[in-house]
Amino acid sequence: MFKIKNVYLKEAAELLFNLTLKGKQSRHRTKLVNIMSDRLKEVEEQRVKLAKEYSYVDEKGNPKEENGRFQIEDHVGFQNEVEELFNEHLVVEGEDNRIMLQTVADALLKTDEEFSGQEAQVYDYLCQQFEDAK
16 A cells, blocks of 8 residues: 655656656556546645635625635634645555556666755655555
8 A cells, every 4th residue: 555645746746757767667657647646636626625615705605816816714724724635645555556556666766866855855755655555
């Protein structure tokens, strides 16, 4: 079972997407990136829903917006909810995904590519998640 926090989805998907891979490794990486991207869309939809819930409303009950952003009424409540959302995990498991996860883990753990800064932190986090999944 592979787990990744929602907060890491975007950077992890980008890191995996930019790895130079061929054949089976590339196909399995793409499958995992697509799973992560789908979850990222869900997380963003949920974040927008929370923003609407915690926004000031107009006379019709619609969330107020200014410059394309919701006007948040309860910043603390909104931040707490978003933090909880970002700390939830995407879980990829099951026999159908076992080989895919194994292939991507091998590619990531054995890569010769160099990472620095934020990318290095994401790489380390991903490696840890794959190692914990074994």
